[in-house]
Amino acid sequence: MTVLDTAIDPRTPAYLENRGVALERLGKLETAFDAARAGGGEKAVTRHHARGKLLPRERVEMLLDQDSPFLELSPAAAWGTEFAVGAGVVTGIGVVEGVECMIVATDPTLPRNPVDPYPVEKIRRAARIAATNRLPLVGLVESAAEAxxxxxxxxxxxxxxxxxxxxxxxxxxxxxxxxVSGEAAYLPELSDYTIMVRIMGGGAGPADQLAEDERDGLRLARQCVRRLNWRKRGPLPRTFPPAPPKYDPGDLLSIAGIEKPDIDPREILARILDGSDFDEFMPDLGTALVAGWGELHGYPVGVLAGTGAPHTTVETQKAVHFIQLANTTDTALVFLTAQFGPAEIEALAHSAVPHLALGTGRAGDPRFVFSWPADEPAGRDDDGVIDPRDTRTVLGLCLSAVHSAVVEGAGHVGVFRSGKVDQ
Incomplete structure (x- = not known):
């Protein structure tokens, strides 16, 4: 066991200032979340409730198992654009009758804008995540009344x-x-099983079952999932219950507020890995790239983390060799603020284990990619801008989701170029 040490003292003036910067950015992000939750506005929401109908997040909450977490994806989609924040669609991963599912819920209080690309992008992303990670998909659909x-x-x-x-x-x-109109109509049209609320349904084709009201429809959906006899195909966590980090995840606010990526990534790992335990791989070679092994919520992970310094041939060989090892041992990879060059991206293209990313964009085709709040709204490459303090929880939920499918690496079958580092 190699327990990480830390040099951060969150009480110093510099780190208190960085924390203030991060909190200011989180305040702006929360404003965006409020706009997404507001849907079509107070009048539209009041009118919708007056009809005895539920809002999309209320439907999601009623569908999910009580007190179970819901990892909402891209809740601030379209933030900073001319289009509605949140895109009028709620997507995310939650537990229904003990089964992790992808949920897609459209917001009927927000009229559809036919030139807005974000709703269809958000639904497409949800469908791809569901297919890649073997997550049953549950659609909760309704379009605006005037549509x-x-x-x-x-x-x-x-x-x-x-x-x-x-x-x-x-x-x-x-x-x-x-x-239902527009792209949302694909969900009932292409679903294996469709439930229609008897007094509200229409325009979605024949139903496999009729529900008396919205709550009955959600009950029937839960019943359908319960009858799946669905099981994960990936391994369960190796360690349960997992040991919490030895350092306060709240310190990540101070790290997130730093303007340039000049922080030692080990400081992040000390606050998200189980027991702050990290076995570093080749620590004295290719020091611009930190690589090593740990566990996160009990799941074994390999970590590739950038320091902000450019990579040389040594860092590239180190990364490729480490990617080979992760595939040989069927271990998921986590990327932290790492910037990859062509050879590393080629190696990742041959990698078959799940990839999760924080602050790297979509290089390496990660199953999930998140970022911390910045001064400017996040672009389209994020599955969500998250509170730094939630990093461990978010990555843990994603690791659980990816283990719904088989976790198996590419192994040594000639798909990688030699990445062995000369020592």
Whole structure:
């Protein structure tokens, strides 16, 4: 066991200032979240409730197991653009009858903007995550009252992404709460099982089952998932219960507030890994890249973390060798603020184990990618901008999700170029 040490004293003036910067950014992010939760505005929400109907997040909460977590994805999508924050769609991973599922819930209080690309992008991303990680998908759909009912528009990548779920034998369900139009109509059209609320449904084709009201529809959806006899195919956590980090995750606010990536990534690892335990790989070679092994919420992980310094040939060889080892041992990889060059990206393209990323963009095709708040709104490459203090929890939920599928590496079958570092 190699327990990480830390040089951060969060009480010093510099770190208190950095913490203030991070909290200011989080305040702006919370404003964006408030805008997303507001949907079509107070009048539209009041009118919707007056009809005896639930909002999308209320439907999600009623669908999920009581007191279970919900990892909402891209809640501030379209933040900083001309389009509605949140894109009028709630997507995320939650537990239904003990089964981790991908949830897609449309917001009927927000009229559909036909030129807004974010709603369809958000649903497509949810469908791809569901297929890749073998997560049953549950759609909770309804369009704005003034939207014309009708089937989905012709063609499009959304139909292909949803169709991939059927190809990969991942079950899909949909509850229709009212008229459905536009891209949202693909969800009931392409689902394996459709439940329609009897007095509200329409425009979504024939239903497999009719519900008396919204709550009954959600009950029936839970019943469908319960009958799946669904099991994870990946291994359970190696250590349970996991040991918490030895250092306060709240210190990550001070790290997140630093303007340039000149912090030692080991300071982050000390606050997210189980027991702050990290076995570093080749610590004296290629020091611009930190690599090593640990556990996160009981799941074994390999870590590739950048220091902000450019990579030389030594860092590249070190990374490729480490990626080989992770695939040989069927170990998921976590990227922290790492910037990869062409050879490293090529190695990651051959890597078959799950990749999770924080602050790296989509290099290496990660299953999930998150970022910490910055001065400018996040771009399209994020599955969410998260509170730094929640990093360990978010990555733990993602690791649980990816282990719903088989976790198996590419091994040594000639797909990697030699990455062995000369010592």
């Amino acid at each position: 014309p009912a009708g089937g989905p528009p012709p063609g499009g990548g959304l139909a292909r992404d949803l169709g991939r779920l059927a190809t990969d034998r991942v079950p899909t369900f949909c509850v229709v709460f009212g008229p």
